Amino acid sequence: MAASVKLVLRLSKKSPKTGLAPIYLRIIKDRKTRFIATGVKVEEEQWNEDKQIVVRHDLVTAYNKKLKTIKHKAESEMLDDKSAELAKKSIVGSTGDFIRYFEAYVQKISLNKQYWEVRKFEVLLRKLQRCLGTDIKWKHLDKNALEKFESYLRSKLDNNPNTIKKEMARLRRLCNLAVQDGDLPSDANPFIRYVPPKGSKVERRKLSMDEIEMLNDVNLSGNSSLELTRDSFLLSFYGGGIRFGDLCTLTVEEASEGRLKYRAMKTGSVLSVPLPDAAKVIIGKYADGKASNVKLLPLIEKRMRPDDVDVRRAISSANVIANKNLQRIAILAGIEPKGLTTHIARHSFADFARRMGGDIHAIKQVLGHSDIAVTQVYLKSLDEDAVDQLVEKMWE
16 A cells, blocks of 8 residues: 655644644555654644645744655655654654754744843854754754763853753753654653753842942043943832843833833833932933933933844843943942942842832832742732832832
8 A cells, every 4th residue: 555645734633722733744554644743833724735835924934844854754764665653763763953943943932022032042052062063963962962061061161050050951941842842752852861950059249228329429420331331220229120121221201200110021011110319310310301202321222123132132232331331330439340230230129128128029019020039929910009118118
């Protein structure tokens, strides 16, 4: 009996949550049927059964290339008159192009505007290729390869234990996804036999109120770049620990009427924080003469870029500059420069609020955190009364 090799959309496995159904390769030989997961999932109307291609999808080129490769491999296997089972084993063992899967995943999260995740995974891929070579297959990833990569991160790149732990966690997440997508057999997952490294306790740096005042008092006249960085840091501290990225896009209107009211870029939640006089002075310095819809601080280009990814790239570049500036400012102010970054303003606010006996629920709300470990369960609605009481007590 002639073998049948066909790509099929399995609606019986359609996800009720996402509405996506997986595409499988179906092999029929001698009345025996075997299915091979391709890892491609689409909506019903995005699959052309007759042409055996994906249509009207953001990843149409990548998906069709992947499907064509798998189908071609199956047809080649069946030329040798193999059984459906043997063909499946051969195909599952040979479709393991790790780099292809990795790049498809990065493309997918890029389309979802997950810029920070894209950046982290791109860095991970570069590290992997420097360590293991540019053409990595799934078969190359085993316990020994993971241990070699861990050693490379530690000895060659001098990554700290927490960075190594995070990199291995990202790689593990990718392997687990590949198993779910059928790209990697579950018993070939290298993390089954590999024990990931433990991180170390993080000592979060924070500034005291005396150090905040030293930053405020340092004379930076004549250096507009350092002055802007110092003012941004202080506004973050006085503004409830607003993240640097949100400061970059904060408009004059969002910093008006004695409070910051903005949508956090990271969580999407709307935060509203009353401001002390020290913050109002900084805002007045930069808001004077500007329209309400203009960005308050000139940290990134004046004109907002249309692409969110470009905005995040601009924020990332501005953050690098600000962190370098903070090292110089700290020395001028007589403060220890080591470890001082824009994010320390956020740590400092949280620590000051805690020491002032602030309500933990108000603190986590004003910070916009989603976890009580880094300030507990995320609250969807902001309780402005609790935040007002906390901040008024702090700045009296």
